[in-house]
Amino acid sequence: MAAVLSETHPAALSTASATGSSPSSVAVSTAAIQANTSRMRELCASPVMAVVKAGGFGLGSARAARAALAGGATELGVATCAEAIELRRAGIEAPLLAWMLHDDAPIGAAVAAHVRLSPTSPAQLRRVVEAAAALGVVAEVEIEVETGMNRSGAPRAEWQQLFDMAAAASASGLVRVVGVWTHLSGTSPAQFSVPLTHLSDAVELARAAGLRVRSHAAASRAAAVDPRTHLDLVRLGASLFGVEPVPERPLGLAPVARWETRVSQTRDVLPGESVGYGQTAIASATRLALIPVGYADGISRRASGDEQSMTVAVGGRRFPLIGAISMDQSVIDVGDAPVTAGDRVVLLGDPARGEPSLAEWSSAVGTIPQEVLTAIGPRVARTEVGA
Numbered sequence: 001m002a003a004v005l006s007e008t009h010p011a012a013l014s015t016a017s018a019t020g021s022s023p024s025s026v027a028v029s030t031a032a033i034q035a036n037t038s039r040m041r042e043l044c045a046s047p048v049m050a051v052v053k054a055g056g057f058g059l060g061s062a063r064a065a066r067a068a069l070a071g072g073a074t075e076l077g078v079a080t081c082a083e084a085i086e087l088r089r090a091g092i093e094a095p096l097l098a099w100m101l102h103d104d105a106p107i108g109a110a111v112a113a114h115v116r117l118s119p120t121s122p123a124q125l126r127r128v129v130e131a132a133a134a135l136g137v138v139a140e141v142e143i144e145v146e147t148g149m150n151r152s153g154a155p156r157a158e159w160q161q162l163f164d165m166a167a168a169a170s171a172s173g174l175v176r177v178v179g180v181w182t183h184l185s186g187t188s189p190a191q192f193s194v195p196l197t198h199l200s201d202a203v204e205l206a207r208a209a210g211l212r213v214r215s216h217a218a219a220s221r222a223a224a225v226d227p228r229t230h231l232d233l234v235r236l237g238a239s240l241f242g243v244e245p246v247p248e249r250p251l252g253l254a255p256v257a258r259w260e261t262r263v264s265q266t267r268d269v270l271p272g273e274s275v276g277y278g279q280t281a282i283a284s285a286t287r288l289a290l291i292p293v294g295y296a297d298g299i300s301r302r303a304s305g306d307e308q309s310m311t312v313a314v315g316g317r318r319f320p321l322i323g324a325i326s327m328d329q330s331v332i333d334v335g336d337a338p339v340t341a342g343d344r345v346v347l348l349g350d351p352a353r354g355e356p357s358l359a360e361w362s363s364a365v366g367t368i369p370q371e372v373l374t375a376i377g378p379r380v381a382r383t384e385v386g387a
């Protein structure tokens, strides 16, 4: 496995990864992203937009984008204009949508970089139209409508005004309106019916205003459980990064991230000695192994508890974390195993090899797998492995 240190987390300390001196590193399998994209592509009747927001779920957006495109995705999606511009700077030319237009969003730069935007209010659409006029280019837009999430979509009361404005801007050649879309808040087919009806109302209204639009709604979960949501496009994020949309019925998606570190020290302690801040953990006679990774790196403090702790792999065996997780370091209870400084520790790997999985982490710390990935901190180097 030749690891190439290249793209890092957006906030990564480049000195750390460039010198290979990071206390821990995540190997990102582009082959796994590619395979997961093909798997999801097979499952869905519609083209795939690969969602590589938040720096490609923390694993590197450009490498994730390239791998997903190689696996059959035909478009890309991100949250912010800045994320989209970064992909363009990396030389990625595929159709690219950025859907979050906060007040200070660099709309002009995004339009200039041929990034498709999702205005969700007349004011946002006006800013996009003004940017197109100022640049003398056609801005592509795809309007997000509210259908039950009550997050960012345009509320129904504004649809008519928005579509009329979009039609006027389209007639004047300043924008091309590509689609109307929504984001689903539900998890089951029963919860998708009403939002899909609302979306089809919006599409009808847009078409009546003279717009030729496509529509899309599904993210990974909806795409996996309800073909009615496939429409003209599916927007897939988590599944491409190996998160099973339906854990009870796995699709066999491949783990993408492998997070490793090394034991920096070991020490033997006597029964009754405490470990870590707050003296919350009392050891039996045991050996402790120190690792240079803490909560600032994404090991949640919830991973170590009185009752039960997350286990990590050392030398093919699993051992629990012990004591409070510190900001920069954690301690593993290795019992009487012959663990020594320098031994490789797998924090996150392949469950098929008995290593800790994303699902295990998320249930141990009470969150979802996506948050475990995006919580991996800037000190952790990201390296890329291919096939």
Ligand SMILES: *Cc1c(COP(=O)(O)O)cnc(C)c1O
Residues within 6 Å of the ligand: 051, 053, 099, 183, 218, 219, 220, 221, 235, 236, 237, 238, 239
């Ligand atoms: C994150 C996101 C997606 C992808 O969702 P997954 O559950 O990660 O597949 C799709 N659409 C929008 C608007 C999103 O914010």
